[in-house]
Every structure is written in structure tokens, then in C-alpha cells.
Amino acid sequence: MIALFFALIFFLIDIYFFQAVVQVTANLPSRTRTILRFAFWIPSVLSVLAMLWWTFDNPFRYSANLRNWIITGLMATYFSKIVGVLFLLAGDLQRAFRWLAQAITRKADGNISGPVISRAEFFSTAAVVASTIPLGGFAFGIISGAHDYRVRRQKNYYSGSSRKF
DSSP: OHHHHHHHHHHHHHHHHHHHHHHHTTTSOHHHHHHHHHHHHHHHHHHHHHHHHHHHSOGGGSOHHHHHHHHHHHHHHHHHHHHHHHHHHHHHHHHHHHHHHHHHHOOOOOOOOSOOOOHHHHHHHHHHHHHHHHHHHHHHIIIIITTOOOOOOOOOOOTTSOSOO
16 A cells, blocks of 8 residues: 555656656657657656565565665656756745735736746756756766775875884
8 A cells, every 4th residue: 555655656746747847848859859758757657667566576586686776766766856846846836926926916027128938947947957966976876886896005105104004
């Protein structure tokens, strides 16, 4: 039952974050837009399937390495999305307060010259970019730094140090 609860939470996070992906990819060519939107759902579906597999099967029948990859994939995927969701929530709260203030005061908007990016588009882009930063860090740490434990012995050439050092 708890797995279904988390699957629902993950699905809600995915739906909420997907709205930012839709906004960011709106001006791209049709084929690129379709590929990116489809690619968004691949890790999400794999994560939910992995979580359900973990719940309804005995994961300890499989190697520890496989279990570590599954947990790392889940954490990297959803930690990155949660960072993006925080940006989206900030944008939504800002829009809600502005709507409430306009409803109370009934002031007309002023004219702004030059190209203007909407706040919704800005927050959507910021959310997507902000979520790629932890995902990139996770990927770099997993790929390059996870198993590079070398002891490098070097002589110390400080003139003022003792011989024992």
C-alpha cells in the first residue's frame, strides 16, 4: 500500500514538472518537442516500475550492485525533479499573490517596452535548468568519481619539516 502511495506522489511530481517541460519545449520544432516530451517520461516510468518491483518482489534475491543502481536512479531522478518543483512552486505562489493583489486593488497593468518573457515561462525554464544541476552532479559522481580510490604516495619536500613527517 505504501508503494502505491509513493507511486501516486511520484506521478503528481511528474505531472507538475511536465507542465514546465511543455512550456520550455513549446517553441521547438515539432519532432524535437515530441522526442523531448517522450524522453521525459522514460525515467519516470522506469522509476515507478522499479519501485513497484522492489515492493512486490524480493529485491535481495538480486545482486547488491543492481539494488544500488535502482535506488540511485530513483533518488537522482526524483531529487532533481523536487528541486525543479520548488522553483515551480515559487512561481505559482508569486502568481497567486499577484492575482490576489490585483483582485483586491483592481489596478490596470502598465505598458512595458521591448521583448518580455512571461514570469510563468521564466519559472518553468528556471525549474528545468535547476533540476538538471543536481542530476548532472549525480551522474558525474556515479560515472567518474564513485570508484576512483587511489592512494598516491608522494615525498614531502618542505624545508622546515622534520624527517619523521
